[in-house]
Amino acid sequence: MNCISVEGLVKSFNGVRALDGLTFSVECGDSVALLGPNGAGKTTTMRIIAGLxxxxxGVVKVCGFDVIKEPKKAKACLGYLPEDAAPFMNLTVRENLEYVGLVRGLSNIKDAVEWVSQTLGLNGLMSVRPSSLSRGNRQRVALAMAIIHRPKVLLLDEPLNYLDIPTQENVVELLLSMRREGTTMLISTHIMSVAERLTNRVIMINRGRLVWEGSISELMMLVKPGERIEETVARMLKEA
Incomplete structure (x- = not known):
């Protein structure tokens, strides 16, 4: 079963086509890296899947629900961390998390807030407004808001942005644990080491079109002697 289904997606901005018939799917339980150069259409794709x-x-379905025809059911399955995510600056960290828990209809918001704050090391920041936090700490709060309801499907657009190395490692371990628990993930990243650790499949897009898709092991087989995997990806995108 596919937890994310994208079929024939077309999107233009001011006459410029950002997505040009993009089609792909992500099976439930899979973790997939979405790769492509700047302007390839990655963030646009994420925002359409998230219903924003x-x-x-074109047609997009999440957990079998059409994001246009059944938006509430589709969004109920989702957690979304956008690129350059920003919490509500006029609320404290705790109020941000409690608000998301309320919107998500959680039965025990207190326990959910305690779990996510402990998981992401936010306990000392709960009474602080995000406007007073570093960009890295805001990223942690935004990630907490995306996962507080333990979504079936998680969309992550450059999840390690602004994080220091120890925090990046903690977030990677958290996402690996969620993957083991069956969370379906679509991760847009430019860091190949992250893609290799967190995902089992790769989808490459360029100019809004599918360039290549396959497993990480299949991608590794395309690496030429003396070539780094980042160079392989760049070459494939350039040749497409």
Whole structure:
């Protein structure tokens, strides 16, 4: 069963086509890296899947629900960390988490807030407003808001942005544990080491079109002698 299904996605901005018939799917339980150069359409794709942006044409389903026809059911399955995510600056960290828990209809918000704050090391920041936090700490709060309801499907757009090395490692371990628990993930990242650790499949897009898809092991087989995997990806995107 596919937990994410994207079929024939088209989106233009001011006459410029950002997505051009993009089609792919992510099976439930899979963790997939979405790769492509700047301007390839990765963030646009994420926003459409999350139901925050409407496509010009095409169909997107999350957990079997059409994001246009059944948006509430589709969004109930989702957690989304956008690129350059920003919590509500006029609320404290605790109020941000409690608000998301309320919107998500959690039965025990207190326990959910305690779990996510402990998991991401936010306990000492709960009474602070995000406007007073570093960009890295804001990223941790935004990630906490994305996972507080333990979603079936998690969309992550550059999840390690702004994080220092120890925090990056903690977040990677958290996402690995969620993957082991069956969370389906679509991760947009430019860091190949992250893709190799967190995902089992790769989807490459460029100019809004699918360039290549396959397993991490299949991608490794395409690496030429003396070539780093980042160079392989760049070459494949350039040749597409």
């Amino acid at each position: 942006l409407k496509s010009d044409s």
